[in-house]
Amino acid sequence: MKRFSNKIALVTGGNSGIGYATARELVDEGATVIITGRRKEAIEKAAQEIGAVPFVADQANVEDTKALLKQIQQAYGPLDILFINAGITGELLPIEQMTEANFDAVMNINFRGAYFTLSQSIPLLKDGASVVILSSMVASTYHPNSSVYQASKAALNSIAKTAANELAPRKIRVNMVSPGPTQTEVMKKAGLDEATLDALYRNLTEMIPLRKIGTPEDVARLVCYLCEDSASFITGSDFVIDGGMTL
Structure with a gap:
């Protein structure tokens, strides 16, 4: 039998x-x-490729989340696994130049949206379920031009630890996974072109003891481990996966 046979899982931001x-x-x-995503074409294409069930929903919109969970409850019943993954970096600006629009966009998806995805999902979680929240190593760093993104992840970590405590009586585990540099579309969405990205990744590789940039698959394997029964004594923990960059 496969590791997650007969399990129901929800992954937000699952199209890339x-x-x-x-x-x-x-x-x-x-x-x-x-899997959820904001763009209908993208989420349906991804679901078809991997054999998942698509649902168009914006994590920043609580009404979307409520509709999503209502449909899951009607079609599948309780959730065994919840991976709150959707997030954006927003514009990389110094605090002096930060706009309200950028602040709101980042916080609405990364923090407020994730918070209410968790909040609204709790009644649907099966006792003994696993919740994993995608954070970032930047939650404990203070680099220039990344104040809002860093703050959104730090706030999320605080909530995750509180949730781990609150949900422990139901044996529901809540953990965080905090990647370092990872080859995803998120930096392109922040407005960086290919040449800038290549230079950035080369520089980062020199700063990482393992001399490699992480891949989505590296992070996925860790998330899946935390959802296994073999991780049943792990909760409220933050797993940094950064190739040793924070050493």
Whole structure:
């Protein structure tokens, strides 16, 4: 029997990057996986490729989340696995130049949206379920031009630890995975072109002891481990996966 046979999983932001890789591994290991995304064409294409169930939903929109969870409850019943993955970096600006629009966009998806995805999902989580929240190593760094993104992840980590404590009586585990540099579309979405990205990745590789940039599959394997029964004594923990960059 596969690791996640007869399990129901929800992955937000599952049409690309880490969400896509995780959803694919969960499907390969026997789970029924619902993936969400904001763009109908992209989420349906991704779902078809990996054998997942698509649902168009914006994590920043609580009404979308409520509609999503209502449909899951009606069609599949309780959730065994929840991976809150959707997030954006937003514009990389110094604090002095930060706009309200950028602040709101990042916080609405990364923090507020993730918070209410968790909040609204709790009644649907099966006792003993696993929740994994995608954070970032930047939650504990303070680099210039990344104040809002860093703050959104730090806030999310605080909520995740509180949730781990609150949900422990139901044996629901809540953990965070915090990648370092990973080859995903997120930096392109931040407005960086290919040449800039190549230079950035080369520089980062020199800063990482393992001399490599992480892949979505690296992170997906860790997320899936935390959803296994073999991780049943792990909760409230933050797993940094950065090739040793923070050493």
